[in-house]
Amino acid sequence: xxxxxxxxxxxxxxxxxxxxxxxxxxxxxxxxxxxxxxxxxxxxxxxxxxxxxxxxxxxxxxxxxxxxxxxxxxxxxxxxxxxxxxxxxxxxxxxxxxxxxxxxxxxxxxxxxxxxxxxxxxxxxxxxxxxxxxxxxxxxxxxxxxxxxxxxxxxxxxxxxxxxxxxxxxxxxxxxxxxxxxxxxxxxxxxxxxxxxxxxxxxxxxxxxxxxxxxxxxxxxxxxxxxxxxxxxxxxxxxxxxxxxxxxxxxxxxxxxxxxxxxxxxxxxxxxxxxxxxxxxxxxxxxxxxxx
Amino acid sequence: xxxxxxxxxxxxxxxxxxxxxxxxxxxxxxxxxxxxxxxxxxxxxxxxxxxxxxxxxxxxxxxxxxxxxxxxxxxxxxxxxxxxxxxxxxxxxxxxxxxxxxxxxxxxxxxxxxxxxxxxxxxxxxxxxxxxxxxxxxxxxxxxxxxxxxxxxxxxxxxxxxxxxxxxxxxxxxxxxxxxxxxxxxxxxxxxxxxxxxxxxxxxxxxxxxxxxxxxxxxxxxxxxxxxxxxxxxxxxxxxxxxxxxxxxxxxxxxxxxxxxxxxxxxxxxxxxxxxxxxxxxxxxxxxxxxxxxxxxxxxxxxxxxxxxxxxxxxxxxxxxxxxxxxxxxxxxxxxxxxxxxxxxxxxxxxxxxxxxxxxxxxxxxxxxxxxxxxxxxxxxxx
Numbered sequence: 162x163x164x165x166x167x168x169x170x171x172x173x174x175x176x177x178x179x180x181x182x183x184x185x186x187x188x189x190x191x192x193x194x195x196x197x198x199x200x201x202x203x204x205x206x207x208x209x210x211x212x213x214x215x216x217x218x219x220x221x222x223x224x225x226x227x228x229x230x231x232x233x234x235x236x237x238x239x240x241x242x243x244x245x246x247x248x249x250x251x252x253x254x255x256x257x258x259x260x261x262x263x264x265x266x267x268x269x270x271x272x273x274x275x276x277x278x279x280x281x282x283x284x285x286x287x288x289x290x291x292x293x294x295x296x297x298x299x300x301x302x303x304x305x306x307x308x309x310x311x312x313x314x315x316x317x318x319x320x321x322x323x324x325x326x327x328x329x330x331x332x333x334x335x336x337x338x339x340x341x342x343x344x345x346x347x348x349x350x351x352x353x354x355x356x357x358x359x360x361x362x363x364x365x366x367x368x369x370x371x372x373x374x375x376x377x378x379x380x381x382x383x384x385x386x387x388x389x390x391x392x393x394x395x396x397x398x399x400x401x402x403x404x405x406x407x408x409x410x411x412x413x414x415x416x417x418x419x420x421x422x423x424x425x426x427x428x429x430x431x432x433x434x435x436x437x438x439x440x441x442x443x444x445x446x447x448x449x450x451x452x453x
Numbered sequence: 454x455x456x457x458x459x460x461x462x463x464x465x466x467x468x469x470x471x472x473x474x475x476x477x478x479x480x481x482x483x484x485x486x487x488x489x490x491x492x493x494x495x496x497x498x499x500x501x502x503x504x505x506x507x508x509x510x511x512x513x514x515x516x517x518x519x520x521x522x523x524x525x526x527x528x529x530x531x532x533x534x535x536x537x538x539x540x541x542x543x544x545x546x547x548x549x550x551x552x553x554x555x556x557x558x559x560x561x562x563x564x565x566x567x568x569x570x571x572x573x574x575x576x577x578x579x580x581x582x583x584x585x586x587x588x589x590x591x592x593x594x595x596x597x598x599x600x601x602x603x604x605x606x607x608x609x610x611x612x613x614x615x616x617x618x619x620x621x622x623x624x625x626x627x628x629x630x631x632x633x634x635x636x637x638x639x640x641x642x643x644x645x646x647x648x649x650x651x652x653x654x655x656x657x658x659x660x661x662x663x664x665x666x667x668x669x670x671x672x673x674x675x676x677x678x679x680x681x682x683x684x685x686x687x688x689x690x691x692x693x694x695x696x697x698x699x700x701x702x703x704x705x706x707x708x709x710x711x712x713x714x715x716x717x718x719x720x721x722x723x724x725x726x727x728x729x730x731x732x733x734x735x736x737x738x739x740x741x742x743x744x745x746x747x748x749x750x751x752x753x754x755x756x757x758x759x760x761x762x763x764x765x766x767x768x769x770x771x772x773x774x775x776x777x778x779x780x781x782x783x784x785x786x787x788x789x790x791x792x793x794x795x796x797x798x799x800x801x802x803x804x805x806x807x808x809x810x811x812x813x814x815x816x817x818x819x820x821x822x823x824x825x826x827x828x829x830x831x832x833x834x835x836x
Binding site for chain 1: 491492493496497500626652653654655657658659660662663664666667669670682683686687690691693694695696711714715717718719
């Protein structure tokens with residue numbers, strides 16, 4: 162039983178990180194009705210930028226983190242909206258989706274060519290080791306990751322539901338046309354959504370890189386699992402993305418423990434297929450109808 | 454009919470003579486192509502191997518080259534992909550490489566070695582999988598000990614030094630990992646060591662938490678870790694996070710400089726057998742390590758040493774023949790014993806078996822305070 166709890170906690174920790182990335186899928190979907198296929202690279206790149214700040218500019222890690230996070234939010238949050246989404250969206254959703262695939266490749270190859278193709282150590286903001294909780298040995302790092310991710314997601318939920326700006330964001334996501342008529346600065350709200358997505362990606366990057374090591378290819382796995390998480394939970398609901406991330410994380414952890422690490426990638430994919438067959442809108446998603 | 458004046462003929466002759474007398478001129482070059490993992494799961498090992506080659510080429514060229522010819526080195530990235538490796542080896546041969554260097558990962562070696570064999574060109578590789586040299590390819594040569602040579606030493610170490618009776622094995626499910634596990638299992642059985650937990654992992658695996666928890670809860674005396682560089686570091690980090698307090702025993706990779714650098718404090722306490730190490734009590738290794746650090750600003754692991762030795766194996770064979778002969782390189786290397794007196798770049802006495810395997814001294818080591826510390830030197834198997 163203690164072992165099972167340990168696997169579940171480990172799964173919740175990685176699942177919380179998948180959830181942060183999956184929420185990014187959801188936010189971009191709600192504002193532009195497209196899938197950002199570079200979402201995995203969004204989680205990979207901030208850690209690389211932070212390490213580049215240390216290596217090339219000689220900054221202390223905290224300063225590199227602040228600079229890297231700010232740079233990432235500006236370039237890949239606001240810049241992404243202005244340089245990729247705005248020019249492409251008028252041509253339809255498919256060209257935009259393809260543009261994000263191209264962006265993913267550019268981000269990945271740039272990280273490899275301009276920084277390093279090798280894995281790099283990324284300092285953990287949390288202490289190492291484990292603590293004994295009711296007879297279960299739990300990693301301090303995992304506990305901290307779960308706590309930080311949940312606080313971040315909770316803060317986002319509070320912001321969206323309890324603040325004026327958040328409600329304007331929601332209104333924009335639900336119906337931009339009506340929001341515009343009501344005097345809501347739609348363009349600014351969309352921009353804010355992209356900035357939040359980039360901010361969540363930075364947080365996920367800082368949380369996951371001490372475990373995975375910072376490497377240009379990290380986006381492959383993270384992007385795939387976050388995408389599965391978003392579909393499992395529901396692509397149009399933040400709480401769905403959260404639940405999806407946690408479910409995928411736990412399923413992955415249990416698969417590695419009780420089936421085999423060799424088959425662990427297959428298990429979330431099986432889950433994805435089952436969800437698509439049984440509840441295509443996701444566990445917490447709502448059906449969307451479109452008149453054609 | 455055009456005729457040349459005597460002055461022009463003399464001038465042309467003088468120019469040709471001068472050109473021939475200058476080593477390193479455009480006409481006096483030998484091309485070597487390195488086909489290696491510079492991205493993908495093998496990037497850490499491949500980058501070290503490439504650096505070692507670059508250092509060797511710089512050293513050899515600075516001393517006048519091979520038989521007066523400067524080396525032109527070209528590196529092709531296989532992206533740790535067997536298909537790309539095959540294409541890159543074929544390209545290297547088509548472009549006239551004198552010998553093929555690389556790759557390092559056993560899977561891509563297995564997928565590409567027949568191409569160099571068909572072209573009758575020596576291929577000097579960094580792989581350790583025992584099966585590679587059992588295929589009767591007379592053009593394939595290792596730069597590291599085969600698993601078949603290393604595993605008996607490690608199993609003896611587990612039994613006699615670690616005093617382990619029940620162990621867990623964590624291995625990567627690729628040619629390298631499976632080859633190592635398959636070579637280790639009979640050696641353990643012969644010594645009465647039971648494998649209580651057999652954990653297969655994936656190449657490129659990022660999260661080892663579940664594996665670490667399984668091992669923590671298993672009743673074992675030690676853990677034999679046989680993973681590639683990045684995964685070794687991730688596993689050690691996960692094991693530390695989960696308070697796994699079992700001895701971590703490895704074969705070369707686990708104790709490598711790069712793994713120690715990536716895993717930080719989590720690498721402390723790891724021990725086992727290493728085939729090559731810049732920390733070994735061999736002055737030539739230590740000198741190489743210092744020069745490598747100065748040039749690349751990172752510590753060399755065994756792959757850096759292997760890359761350096763690979764180029765010097767080709768140099769030694771060519772100089773022994775006294776001519777450039779692609780096929781002759783392989784013929785000369787087979788069965789040879791190269792000493793540092795014959796070829797300083799070989800760094801340590803190296804015996805090349807008829808099948809391309811190597812025999813040389815190796816070492817028992819432990820990681821202490823972020824440093825690999827050599828505890829003992831093991832003799833050659835067949836001195």
